[in-house]
Amino acid sequence: MKLLGKYWGYAVAFVVVYGWFSGSLGPNILIVLSVVAFLYSLFQAPVWCCAETRNQEFCRNNAKGVLMGCWIREHRWQKLKWFVRRSAWGQLSRRLLSGFNGIAASFSAVGTLVSAAAAVITLIVKTV
Numbered sequence: 192m193k194l195l196g197k198y199w200g201y202a203v204a205f206v207v208v209y210g211w212f213s214g215s216l217g218p219n220i221l222i223v224l225s226v227v228a229f230l231y232s233l234f235q236a237p238v239w240c241c242a243e244t245r246n247q248e249f250c251r252n253n254a255k256g257v258l259m260g261c262w263i264r265e266h267r268w269q270k271l272k273w274f275v276r277r278s279a280w281g282q283l284s285r286r287l288l289s290g291f292n293g294i295a296a297s298f299s300a301v302g303t304l305v306s307a308a309a310a311v312i313t314l315i316v317k318t319v
């Protein structure tokens with residue numbers, strides 16, 4: 192149960208994928224579930240912090256979500272600054288993608304964002 196408490200967002204993402212392929216979930220439900228799983232990836236999923244430490248290495252403390260840093264406050268600021276600066280994205284994604292949790296969280300963030308957008312488009316197409 193503790194494992195589920197930490198990784199519940201991936202279960203939601205899995206339901207989203209299932210919903211798309213089976214066609215059993217309506218676009219409104221898919222939007223809600225996609226957004227929930229997306230926010231989970233950004234703020235809850237267990238990943239490495241990945242901020243840069245003083246000796247030019249990257250921080251491997253546990254962090255919650257792709258967007259957040261570890262308990263060190265400077266790291267959180269550093270990551271936020273990176274997200275605003277497009278040129279730093281390559282570096283950040285390389286670091287994130289070097290660990291399994293980072294890969295899972297990054298893919299789930301991108302996937303659920305695409306899914307949410309697709310569900311919104313589906314909804315618009317249906318209602319027009």
Ligand SMILES: [Zn+2]
Binds near residue numbers: 252263
């Ligand atoms: Zn850190």
